[in-house]
Amino acid sequence: xxTAPRRTALALAGALLLAGCSGTGPGASDxxxxxxxxxxxxxxxxxxxxxxxxxxxxIVPHHGDPHSYEPSPGxxxxxxRADIVFSNGLLLEESGIMKMIHNNAAKSAPKIxxxxxxxxxxxxxxxxxxxxxxxxxxLGWAVEGQVAGEGAHVRTTAxxxxxxxxxxxxxxxxxxxxxxxxxxxxxxxxxxxxxLPPEAHTHxxxxxxxxxxYELTVRGQVEALDGTTTxxxxxxxxxxxxxxxHNKAAAGRKxxxxxxxxxxxxxxxxxxxxxxxxxxTGERVRMPGTAVALNVPDRAKQKVPKEPQYRxxxxxxxxxxxxxxxxxxxxxxxxxxxxxxxxxxxxxAYARRIQAELTTADPAGKAVYExxxxxxxxxxxxxxxxxxxxxxxxxRANRKLITTHDAFGYLAKAYGxxxxxxxxxxxxxxxxxxEVEKLRSTxxxxxxxxxxxxxNLAARADILRRVAQDEGVGLCTxxxxxxxxxxxxxxxMMRHNADELARCLGGRESRS
Numbered sequence: 247x248x249t250a251p252r253r254t255a256l257a258l259a260g261a262l263l264l265a266g267c268s269g270t271g272p273g274a275s276d277x278x279x280x281x282x283x284x285x286x287x288x289x290x291x292x293x294x295x296x297x298x299x300x301x302x303x304x305i306v307p308h309h310g311d312p313h314s315y316e317p318s319p320g321x322x323x324x325x326x327r328a329d330i331v332f333s334n335g336l337l338l339e340e341s342g343i344m345k346m347i348h349n350n351a352a353k354s355a356p357k358i359x360x361x362x363x364x365x366x367x368x369x370x371x372x373x374x375x376x377x378x379x380x381x382x383x384x385l386g387w388a389v390e391g392q393v394a395g396e397g398a399h400v401r402t403t404a405x406x407x408x409x410x411x412x413x414x415x416x417x418x419x420x421x422x423x424x425x426x427x428x429x430x431x432x433x434x435x436x437x438x439x440x441x442l443p444p445e446a447h448t449h450x451x452x453x454x455x456x457x458x459x460y461e462l463t464v465r466g467q468v469e470a471l472d473g474t475t476t477x478x479x480x481x482x483x484x485x486x487x488x489x490x491x492h493n494k495a496a497a498g499r500k501x502x503x504x505x506x507x508x509x510x511x512x513x514x515x516x517x518x519x520x521x522x523x524x525x526x527t528g529e530r531v532r533m534p535g536t537a538v539a540l541n542v543p544d545r546a547k548q549k550v551p552k553e554p555q556y557r558x559x560x561x562x563x564x565x566x567x568x569x570x571x572x573x574x575x576x577x578x579x580x581x582x583x584x585x586x587x588x589x590x591x592x593x594x595a596y597a598r599r600i601q602a603e604l605t606t607a608d609p610a611g612k613a614v615y616e617x618x619x620x621x622x623x624x625x626x627x628x629x630x631x632x633x634x635x636x637x638x639x640x641x642r643a644n645r646k647l648i649t650t651h652d653a654f655g656y657l658a659k660a661y662g663x664x665x666x667x668x669x670x671x672x673x674x675x676x677x678x679x680x681e682v683e684k685l686r687s688t689x690x691x692x693x694x695x696x697x698x699x700x701x702n703l704a705a706r707a708d709i710l711r712r713v714a715q716d717e718g719v720g721l722c723t724x725x726x727x728x729x730x731x732x733x734x735x736x737x738x739m740m741r742h743n744a745d746e747l748a749r750c751l752g753g754r755e756s757r758s
Contacts, residue, residue: 277301282328294622335359336584348397369595388447391514395470403439406463411456452569457488466511481518483535487542503541588656590630636744637661640753648697653726696720696750722750
């Protein structure tokens with residue numbers, strides 16, 4: 247029997263979160279355009295460019311996480327009334343948000359993914375690098391290949407499993423609540439599946455209940471918005487779980503037992519393979535499932551958590567073998583890092599794109615949008631200089647970031663910082679002594695004066711707090727994807743981040 251919920255009730259989400267959405271409701275003013283955005287950061291940029299000619303609301307509220315937020319009925323109503331919808335794109339937003347937009351926005355309403363064309367407006371995008379250095383394989387799910395139809399998704403279904411025990415594939419949200427996607431304990435059926443947008447990747451927990459050799463067969467389908475489906479092929483992969491005695495199943499195959507890999511469905515080629523990135527060359531390698539064995543060694547053995555929501559895995563304390571989700575919450579992304587606004591020069595490109603799209607939708611407002619954008623670009627240019635000057639006061643040896651989320655690559659590259667690491671607990675499970683020691687060692691070796699947590703992820707940062715206290719380093723606040731009650735606009739966010747980084751890393755705060 248499945249005890250982990252497969253879906254979150256939208257009605258409940260609406261009741262809890264609707265009041266938290268920023269801004270007034272669509273249609274509450276005489277604005278020329280009603281605009282819906284996916285995040286508070288984008289909403290603020292639209293307000294700066296649009297001024298009084300736009301009435302803007304954000305789908306993801308303050309304190310929310312665009313990687314995992316599930317839209318409410320109230321959000322659907324806002325999108326349905328919008329004249330134009332802005333999202334970040336580059337798979338920043340949870341796929342349910344984008345699906346809701348495509349399903350409910352008016353056909354006449356442009357749906358603009360700003361960062362998807364950022365370079366055309368003077369911005370830059372960076373490749374997303376993933377290497378957590380786990381002591382076991384970090385295995386995700388991915389889909390590749392072009393699919394037909396705007397808003398189409400790819401469903402991957404587990405159709406067959408052979409092996410000595412059961413397989414559970416589940417995801418833990420930022421509050422530690424599990425959602426089960428595959429559970430072989432009651433047989434496999436159509437519910438043992440999940441969807442991803444094209445060219446996307448996500449992180450999940452893989453749990454095996456007994457040692458031995460497992461063969462997993464998955465099948466893909468492309469699901470269009472009109473409900474039609476097309477076949478996307480199927481394939482089988484092998485897992486070896488437990489000690490070396492089971493590794494004979496890997497004879498003649500490439501054994502993967504560390505680094506990052508994805509079990510990948512190519513919807514265009516109708517094939518299944520394992521995708522890895524070679525560290526030495528950076529080259530992406532794709533290997534047929536028949537040529538690879540995914541190893542889950544004895545060092546991956548853990549106990550079923552005592553919390554009742556984990557009973558679907560078995561009795562508390564029972565041995566299980568786990569390839570961990572590692573990152574906090576639901577995190578679907580593509581090859582490019584979507585957090586481009588961390589570099590203020592990119593925020594200028596966001597503003598230019600927003601100006602162009604608002605002008606197309608409302609030509610009568612062209613002069614207003616030009617005037618507002620010119621003023622805002624001047625403010626952003628000053629901000630860019632101030633952030634750079636403030637962070638330049640940080641001693642070079644101290645310009646290292648350890649955070650709760652891998653969202654600061656652009657900030658680091660633009661302002662001479664280094665991302666030294668980010669906390670990757672297995673949600674709702676105590677980190678191993680080795681994992682805690684690794685974080686401590688990083689802090690010691692890098693001589694990091696402080697570590698940084700994001701307010702919307704603070705509930706999952708216990709390990710960071712504990713290690714910071716034990717190592718005698720500062721614990722400071724940094725904003726990545728979301729505002730809160732203290733910081734609620736982009737300029738304020740970037741000034742806070744620069745000042746906090748300087749203060750905590752031994753530099754000098756900006757006085758501007």
